[in-house]
Amino acid sequence: MRDQRTETHRDNELSPPDHDAGLIPADHESRCNTWMTVNTLHRPTHRDALVHLESAFERGDMVTVFGRCTVDYDGRATSELGPGDRLVVLKPDGSILVHTDEKRTPVNWQPPGCTHSAGVRDGRLRVRSTRSSPDERLDVFFERVEQCSAYAVNDRSDLELVGSEEDLRQHILSDPSILEAGFEPLETERQSDAGALDIFGEDAEGVPVVVELKRRRVGPSAASQLRRYVDAVRREFGDNEPVRGVLVAPSVTDRATDLLDREGLEFVALDPETGEPPVEDEERGNEQETKGERADDE
Amino acid sequence: MRDQRTETHRDNELSPPDHDAGLIPADHESRCNTWMTVNTLHRPTHRDALVHLESAFERGDMVTVFGRCTVDYDGRATSELGPGDRLVVLKPDGSILVHTDEKRTPVNWQPPGCTHSAGVRDGRLRVRSTRSSPDERLDVFFERVEQCSAYAVNDRSDLELVGSEEDLRQHILSDPSILEAGFEPLETERQSDAGALDIFGEDAEGVPVVVELKRRRVGPSAASQLRRYVDAVRREFGDNEPVRGVLVAPSVTDRATDLLDREGLEFVALDPETGEPPVEDEERGNEQETKGERADDE
DNA sequence: CACTGTATATCGTAT
DNA sequence: ATACGATGTACAGTG
Numbered sequence: 001m002r003d004q005r006t007e008t009h010r011d012n013e014l015s016p017p018d019h020d021a022g023l024i025p026a027d028h029e030s031r032c033n034t035w036m037t038v039n040t041l042h043r044p045t046h047r048d049a050l051v052h053l054e055s056a057f058e059r060g061d062m063v064t065v066f067g068r069c070t071v072d073y074d075g076r077a078t079s080e081l082g083p084g085d086r087l088v089v090l091k092p093d094g095s096i097l098v099h100t101d102e103k104r105t106p107v108n109w110q111p112p113g114c115t116h117s118a119g120v121r122d123g124r125l126r127v128r129s130t131r132s133s134p135d136e137r138l139d140v141f142f143e144r145v146e147q148c149s150a151y152a153v154n155d156r157s158d159l160e161l162v163g164s165e166e167d168l169r170q171h172i173l174s175d176p177s178i179l180e181a182g183f184e185p186l187e188t189e190r191q192s193d194a195g196a197l198d199i200f201g202e203d204a205e206g207v208p209v210v211v212e213l214k215r216r217r218v219g220p221s222a223a224s225q226l227r228r229y230v231d232a233v234r235r236e237f238g239d240n241e242p243v244r245g246v247l248v249a250p251s252v253t254d255r256a257t258d259l260l261d262r263e264g265l266e267f268v269a270l271d272p273e274t275g276e277p278p279v280e281d282e283e284r285g286n287e288q289e290t291k292g293e294r295a296d297d298e
Numbered sequence: 299m300r301d302q303r304t305e306t307h308r309d310n311e312l313s314p315p316d317h318d319a320g321l322i323p324a325d326h327e328s329r330c331n332t333w334m335t336v337n338t339l340h341r342p343t344h345r346d347a348l349v350h351l352e353s354a355f356e357r358g359d360m361v362t363v364f365g366r367c368t369v370d371y372d373g374r375a376t377s378e379l380g381p382g383d384r385l386v387v388l389k390p391d392g393s394i395l396v397h398t399d400e401k402r403t404p405v406n407w408q409p410p411g412c413t414h415s416a417g418v419r420d421g422r423l424r425v426r427s428t429r430s431s432p433d434e435r436l437d438v439f440f441e442r443v444e445q446c447s448a449y450a451v452n453d454r455s456d457l458e459l460v461g462s463e464e465d466l467r468q469h470i471l472s473d474p475s476i477l478e479a480g481f482e483p484l485e486t487e488r489q490s491d492a493g494a495l496d497i498f499g500e501d502a503e504g505v506p507v508v509v510e511l512k513r514r515r516v517g518p519s520a521a522s523q524l525r526r527y528v529d530a531v532r533r534e535f536g537d538n539e540p541v542r543g544v545l546v547a548p549s550v551t552d553r554a555t556d557l558l559d560r561e562g563l564e565f566v567a568l569d570p571e572t573g574e575p576p577v578e579d580e581e582r583g584n585e586q587e588t589k590g591e592r593a594d595d596e
Numbered sequence: 597c598a599c600t601g602t603a604t605a606t607c608g609t610a611t
Numbered sequence: 612a613t614a615c616g617a618t619g620t621a622c623a624g625t626g
Contacts, residue, residue: 037383038364038444040338062385062399064362066336066449076514076604077461078571084453085335087360087387095402101360101451104393104409105621108457111402111606133612136604146336147447151364153399155382159406163375165617189610194518194553195615196610215617216374219600220492224522225616228557253599255492259526273376374619403606409621431597434619463602493600494625513603517615523601551614602623611614 040149046125049148053090053118053127056150060092065127067145071098071108075136081107088127088140090116092153096129096138110138163273165198165215168248171275172199172211178275179248179268183209194232207242208233214249215272222247223259230265250278338447344423347443351388351416351425354448358390363425365443369396369406373434379405386425386438388414390451394427394436408436461571463513466546467496469573470509474499476573477546477566481507492530505540506531512547513570520545521557528563548576 039061041052049065056063065088071081081098086107089097094115098108114129114136125142169188176183182204190200199211210233212226230245237243245265252260252267260267271278337359339350347363354361363386369379379396384405387395392412395404412427412434423440467486474481480502488498497509508531510524528543535541543563550558550565558565569576 038340040340040445042336042338062397064385066447070455073604077459079457079459079604081457082455084455085449085451086453087362087449087451089385089387089397091397091399091401093400095400097397097402099360099387099389099395100453101389101449102391102393102410103389103621104395104404104407105603105605106402109402109604111604112400134604138604146449147338149364149445149447151383151385151399151444153383153385155384155398157368157380157382159377159379161375161377161619163619194557215619217598220526221519221523221601224526225519228518228522255599259492371619377619401607403618403620407619407621409619432619459604461604515613519616553614597626599625600623603621605618605620605622607616607618607620609615609617611612 037152037154038149039151040147041145042147044145044148046120046123046142046145049125049142049145050118050120052148052150053116057090057092057116057118059150059152061150062092062153063090063151064088064147064149065090065140065142065145066147067142069140069142072139072141073108073137075138076134079108083143085146086140090127090129094129094131096127098138098140108138108140110136114138163215165213165272168213168215168270168272168275169198171270171272172213172248175275176201178270179211179246180204185211192229192232193235194228197229197233200233203244207244208237209244209246211246211248214247216249217251217253218247218249219253219256220259222249223256223263223265226260226265227263230263335450335452336447337449338445339443340445342443342446344418344421344440344443347423347440347446348416348418350446350448351414355388355390355414355416357448357450359448360390360451361388361449362386362445362447363388363438363440363443364445365440367438367440370437370439371406371435373436374432377406381441383444384438388425388427392427392429394425396436396438406436406438408434412436461513463496463511463570466511466513466568466570466573469568469570470497470511470546473573476568477509477544478502483509490527490530491533492526495527495531498531501542505542506535507542507544509544509546512545514547515549515551516545516547517551517554518557520547521554521561521563524558524563525561528561 068085070083073079087099093112095112096110097106100107110129114131117128119126127140129138172179173185176185185199185201187200189196197210198213201209203209210229214222226245226247230243233243246268248268248270250271269277366383368381371377385397391410393410394408396406398405408427412429415426417424425438427436470477471483474483483497483499485498487494495508496511499507501507508527512520524543524545528541532541546566546568548569567575
């Protein structure tokens with residue numbers, strides 16, 4: 001992902017804070033290892049934190065700031081957050097996260113592409129992140145900084161993930177019969193007036209089939225999406241030509257089943273990881289005949 | 299291996315402040331300065347980090363761990379992440395985030411409700427977060443810990459946010475004419491076979507109107523959603539009764555406009571923050587006559 | 597629990 | 612840049 005650094009001298013921003021509570025002997029720390037990967041100030045003055053932040057931005061470090069703060073956001077929406085202790089994470093790609101002690105989702109944030117800056121205003125440390133298009137601004141005002149760390153990140157690895165919709169597609173393409181005997185895929189991402197079709201193919205009778213894939217249990221919106229695609233293909237092919245629509249997912253809700261039935265669309269249960277029919281919980285209310293023929297109530 | 303500096307700044311932790319897991323009374327706020335709110339180890343041994351983590355979990359602290367690690371996830375999907383430097387955040391509500399130096403979204407995570415644990419396995423520090431239903435496990439293996447911090451978080455403030463779909467609804471309910479002259483809201487969240495309708499009302503002629511609200515520019519899926527609702531109400535009212543469907547959003551894409559037209563549905567442009575027609579970029583390809591009557595090409 | 601829909605969604609890809 | 616759909620979406624509200 002990123003390159004590692006080669007510079008270790010950072011003594012300028014390691015000026016010790018004024019209070020002595022929780023002091024880190026910075027110079028000692030920097031000598032501990034040749035590659036300085038973390039640089040931390042405990043209870044710094046706003047001024048020291050400011051210098052620390054700015055040099056971290058300069059270096060392209062990832063930064064965390066913990067302390068008592070308020071947050072102000074104005075952009076796609078507008079929000080205010082009163083005083084509290086939060087962990088703020090600033091990334092060199094321009095993203096910023098404000099985390100409380102709850103939830104996976106930050107209470108405030110900004111996606112990559114923003115510009116970070118810091119300053120002292122009215123006796124508070126202001127950490128600001130802005131961007132244009134859309135015009136947005138996120139301000140964090142610290143009345144007190146408990147800790148401020150800069151991290152030199154070295155990360156080349158990419159995440160490998162199994163069980164996506166793409167995996168489900170590969171399962172079907174490598175063995176089309178798991179969808180239905182005689183199914184023949186003709187095209188993936190085939191364009192239509194309504195957008196790209198996941199899989200377009202023909203059944204054993206040569207009837208066109210639109211296949212929409214979902215990696216997890218589907219509701220009404222997936223049924224509607226399939227309908228839009230089938231409608232588009234029908235407009236393309238004319239009213240005389242039959243076109244089938246098949247929704248493929250591990251399971252389906254009752255309301256979606258009703259919708260599919262009304263629209264004359266079909267459902268096939270497949271697990272995205274295995275490419276096989278998922279194990280049925282007989283208790284659950286969604287029994288579908290996985291081995292029976294498809295209902296031809298059209 | 300490298301066990302330099304095993305005891306780092308733990309002095310305050312050894313005299314427990316007994317601050318019952320971050321729930322600090324407001325009237326003791328002044329004393330908060332003397333309490334230890336952050337507890338940090340630099341380059342700890344795995345064993346020291348382990349002890350630090352476990353007592354932080356015990357206290358209900360928020361925790362960050364930075365170092366070189368690999369990540370293993372198995373649950374709704376499966377993923378692997380090779381070695382790299384990451385910032386791991388563990389929250390007392392059971393959520394965990396693994397952040398690289400890029401993206402707003404963590405590279406791996408677990409939502410609230412998980413159980414955190416830590417241990418040393420094969421010379422690596424293992425931080426594990428698990429839950430059942432769904433059965434999921436996230437393992438972070440640190441080959442080296444650069445820094446490990448525990449934060450006592452005190453946060454009572456709630457986020458106040460303006461510009462949501464709910465705000466748009468309030469705008470329309472307090473002045474229904476911004477939707478259309480003579481519009482009368484009758485019910486919000488009215489139930490139908492297809493789900494709850496944002497606003498259900500009547501126009502000046504007494505014709506039923508289904509209103510679907512969106513806080514931002516809408517595409518085909520919003521049009522389909524409105525169609526599902528209108529269909530349900532039409533089934534309810536019978537074929538003789540006319541039912542109108544109106545999509546309200548700041549703007550709409552071309553494909554969604556086509557879809558709405560084909561379905562005989564309507565669009566009204568309103569900004570969720572102001573409740574007024576948004577300022578038009580004449581350059582943009584989505585000109586709609588904001589002051590003209592609605593197109594009655596049905 | 598499951599179901600449904602919103603989100604400052606974020607993110608990737610194609611146009 | 613916008614459009615469109617996937618996401619291990621997360622999250623809230625309801626039944």
